[in-house]
Amino acid sequence: MAVAQAAQHNREFLWRRLHTLSGVIPVGLFLLEHLFTNATALGGAAAFNEAVQAIQSLPLLHVIEFVFIFLPIAYHGVFGLYVAFVSGYNANRYSFGRNVMFVLQRVTGIITFVFIIFHLWTTRFSGNAPSFDMVHELVTNNAYFAFMIVGVIAATFHFSNGLWSFAIHWGITVGRRAQRITAWVTMIIFVALAAVGVASLIAFRMNV
Numbered sequence: 001m002a003v004a005q006a007a008q009h010n011r012e013f014l015w016r017r018l019h020t021l022s023g024v025i026p027v028g029l030f031l032l033e034h035l036f037t038n039a040t041a042l043g044g045a046a047a048f049n050e051a052v053q054a055i056q057s058l059p060l061l062h063v064i065e066f067v068f069i070f071l072p073i074a075y076h077g078v079f080g081l082y083v084a085f086v087s088g089y090n091a092n093r094y095s096f097g098r099n100v101m102f103v104l105q106r107v108t109g110i111i112t113f114v115f116i117i118f119h120l121w122t123t124r125f126s127g128n129a130p131s132f133d134m135v136h137e138l139v140t141n142n143a144y145f146a147f148m149i150v151g152v153i154a155a156t157f158h159f160s161n162g163l164w165s166f167a168i169h170w171g172i173t174v175g176r177r178a179q180r181i182t183a184w185v186t187m188i189i190f191v192a193l194a195a196v197g198v199a200s201l202i203a204f205r206m207n208v
Contacts, residue, residue: 015079020166022076026068028159035156035193038200045132045207052130077113084109101183105161108154115151132204139205152197160190 040051058064084106122144128134139145164186167173173182 016083017169019076019079019083020162020169022072023080023159023162024166027072027076028162030069030073031155031159032193035197035200038204039196041132041135041200041203045136048132048135056130073116077109077116080109081113101161101164105158105165108158108161111151111154112158115147115155118147119151135204136207139201145201145205148201149198152201153194156193156197157190160186160193163189 037051037055038048041048055061122138123130123134126134139148164173164179164182167182168179173179
């Protein structure tokens with residue numbers, strides 16, 4: 001019985017480690033690439049279309065997307081939902097502020113998972129070639145624009161705060177001081193990435 005429980009604990013420990021890793025590599029890298037590709041919209045329609053065309057011209061793009069983007073996102077999202085609904089809230093282990101972050105990480109994870117599916121459905125799998133005009137038409141819908149704003153903020157928070165958790169799980173930050181500094185750094189990263197994402201959406205909407 002004890003052996004079986006130990007084996008189950010080790011498996012779950014491994015799955016959780018892989019979950020935190022996948023949130024940074026490759027899912028986190030995909031988020032960064034997506035944010036900065038969208039940020040080219042700040043330079044106008046031609047700049048964005050050129051950036052998208054460069055990505056679309058990559059060899060074996062569909063294989064790259066499936067292996068390095070869709071599969072990791074599916075794993076991270078599904079296992080993340082499992083973690084969100086079975087995890088305790090560590091009330092006696094962490095401070096109130098850290099427990100708030102704990103809850104927000106799970107809430108934004110659920111929002112981000114829904115956001116990614118919806119976003120891919122309305123863009124990548126819409127049957128239309130991705131372009132500035134296509135995104136502009138989508139975000140001129142007020143409900144869609146508001147949902148995109150919420151989704152971008154949720155995704156950037158989930159990624160940035162996840163870096164704090166990643167650093168702990170992988171033994172990068174051990175002491176309280178290191179964890180406290182990392183918390184501030186990751187929140188600065190969140191504000192910067194969220195600002196880039198929201199500014200890009202405004203650029204699409206304004207059709208600059």
